[in-house]
Amino acid sequence: HPDNDTFRSEYAAYLRASGKRGEVRLVYRDLKNQYVADTEIAETYGEENNWKSCIEAYQAMLTKHPQQADAIQWRLGEVLQRTGKYTEAIAAYNQSQHEPQSLFRIAECQGQMKQHDTAIQTLVSVLNFFKSSAAEAQYRIAGHYAAKGDKEAAIRTLKTVCKVHLNTSWAGQAHQDLSQKYGIDVTLGGAAAKKEEK
Numbered sequence: 001h002p003d004n005d006t007f008r009s010e011y012a013a014y015l016r017a018s019g020k021r022g023e024v025r026l027v028y029r030d031l032k033n034q035y036v037a038d039t040e041i042a043e044t045y046g047e048e049n050n051w052k053s054c055i056e057a058y059q060a061m062l063t064k065h066p067q068q069a070d071a072i073q074w075r076l077g078e079v080l081q082r083t084g085k086y087t088e089a090i091a092a093y094n095q096s097q098h099e100p101q102s103l104f105r106i107a108e109c110q111g112q113m114k115q116h117d118t119a120i121q122t123l124v125s126v127l128n129f130f131k132s133s134a135a136e137a138q139y140r141i142a143g144h145y146a147a148k149g150d151k152e153a154a155i156r157t158l159k160t161v162c163k164v165h166l167n168t169s170w171a172g173q174a175h176q177d178l179s180q181k182y183g184i185d186v187t188l189g190g191a192a193a194k195k196e197e198k
Contacts (some may be wrong), residue, residue, distance in 0.1 A: 005031050012040065021048055035065045042075070051083045070097045077105060100130040100137075107140060114193055116148040137166035139174055146181075162186055171188050 004024035012027040021044040031037035032141040042057035058076040077092035093102040126137035142157035161174035178184040
């Protein structure tokens with residue numbers, strides 16, 4: 001079955017598990033589905049920590065598979081972020097059309113560059129436009145306040161997460177942070193408000 005990608009993919013997976021990534025790439029090059037092939041090849045470079053080749057492979061894919069550009073930009077953003085190329089990662093995430101996840105990743109990059117105020121602005125846009133992700137955005141904003149040394153704002157924001165987003169896992173996490181990091185015991189929900197009023 002010369003055209004059978006399934007057999008090739010299974011053989012490639014076997015070689016990959018054995019750590020023979022050079023041979024794997026030769027097998028992938030024969031796949032009929034070139035997008036899958038190129039993606040897998042890029043990933044094998046990442047598995048070898050050969051980030052330069054990994055990035056180059058994804059960049060080449062942008063020209064070769066323009067219809068898949070959004071997905072490629074996302075993967076490229078992840079690799080650039082992992083390798084500390086935060087400005088380039090932000091540009092890739094911006095192109096990925098993957099909101100609100102891309103905005104969370106952009107805020108992470110901004111935080112890693114110590115641009116906490118900018119990161120907070122990015123997360124505020126999530127708060128404003130993606131209500132289903134508001135709890136996570138608010139929780140992450142607290143983290144940026146803490147990272148820039150504004151303890152009061154961090155505590156205030158965590159209390160807001162507990163009150164406003166009571167039925168989310170982020171409220172539980174905020175409650176834990178208040179208790180463990182700041183020694184503030186807040187019952188979820190109403191009691192947080194009472195405590196603030198004192």
